Amino acid sequence: MTSNEHITLLINHIRKDVSLTESDIEALTKIIEIRELNKKEFLFQPGETSNSMNFIAKGCMRSYYLDENAQEHTLQLGIEEWWINDLYSYLSRKKSRMYVQALESTILVQLPRLKLEQLYLEVPAISHFFRIKIQSAYVAIQERVIDSMSDESYDRYKDFIKSYRDIEQRVPQYIIASYLGVTPEFLSYLRKKHS
Amino acid sequence: MTSNEHITLLINHIRKDVSLTESDIEALTKIIEIRELNKKEFLFQPGETSNSMNFIAKGCMRSYYLDENAQEHTLQLGIEEWWINDLYSYLSRKKSRMYVQALESTILVQLPRLKLEQLYLEVPAISHFFRIKIQSAYVAIQERVIDSMSDESYDRYKDFIKSYRDIEQRVPQYIIASYLGVTPEFLSYLRKKHS
């Protein structure tokens, strides 16, 4: 697949929410960078600051952090046509506490922050698109807070599958466990018990 | 306290983040509504849609929802100079699942959504201010996700106190328990154990 096809995927994705003229597309295309990551490679790590919006054209990514006991906690997962980032770091321009990592060999279409903010002035539709995206990110994370409050861990697992239907098959169980906040052993037990 | 003082509180609050001219303030003041709530009164309830941004001029509020077992889960708390809402409902214009309730007798300075969106066009500083606020709401809720992943509930309690220093004294323990996701009995046990 050529880099053009990845860009087209992004453009069609944006066009689901807002209309773009040919000149909008040209301006957008100018600021795009393509980034390839090998399996297990990091997009960024704690201490770095996120400086781009990252669209997954191919592959699978996750964000996670390590707690004081060096336990991994997965916050976000994504496959083709999802966005992956530490939005906290991107929006606040502070250092991230997150690892953002490729779970498969992955191709990202990146929009660097400074150029994107320039583009907002030129192409309001793009600004509008990202306002929608940041709103949905807020909605998604609030959903996550609510789901995580269910004290039945099997319910949380069902919530997870509802939100991440297509992803469940592609990521290892231990990552799902780290998303749900249970041990892999316990997740294994739950799956057996309910099957 | 007159309603003017409540409005001044809001204006000074906004001026911490952006500059406002006298005419900005005049335009802002025009759309303001004051809402008084008695203790335990609801600002809105599940099934309703949030149609305003709500600044607490006086009092104490919380948002919570009921799970399938009719357990309360507190999502957000606020006192003077905090904003309280179901931002999910406000931004998406969908029905809320939340109760937003006064924990003390409370005075809100409200900005109705439609008028506020008009005001954004007239006074960009206000638009900028709320972009900052919505960003911080995102940051706060991500913080909450991370804090809630600590499986030691006493750690979560310490995180809570760090985020809600001034509020801890003013709300009942059982609400803190419902925020932390533990029973009031267990919170009581924890506080004794660590004191």
Next chain:
DNA sequence: TTTCTTTCTTAATATACCTTAAGTTTTTCC
């Protein structure tokens, strides 16, 4: 294929947290 590494499962034991219920303290309101 064969070996090595990663991921998944099983099971025994340990612990954090819940449930219930009763008693105590604090707050509300007439």
Next chain:
DNA sequence: GGAAAAACTTAAGGTATATTAAGAAAGAAA
């Protein structure tokens, strides 16, 4: 100020989830 309601504490017994460790299965590498 006093009665009623709301909130908080204590403790016993129960359940959900963690820990550890070992073996099985699947995937990657050679």
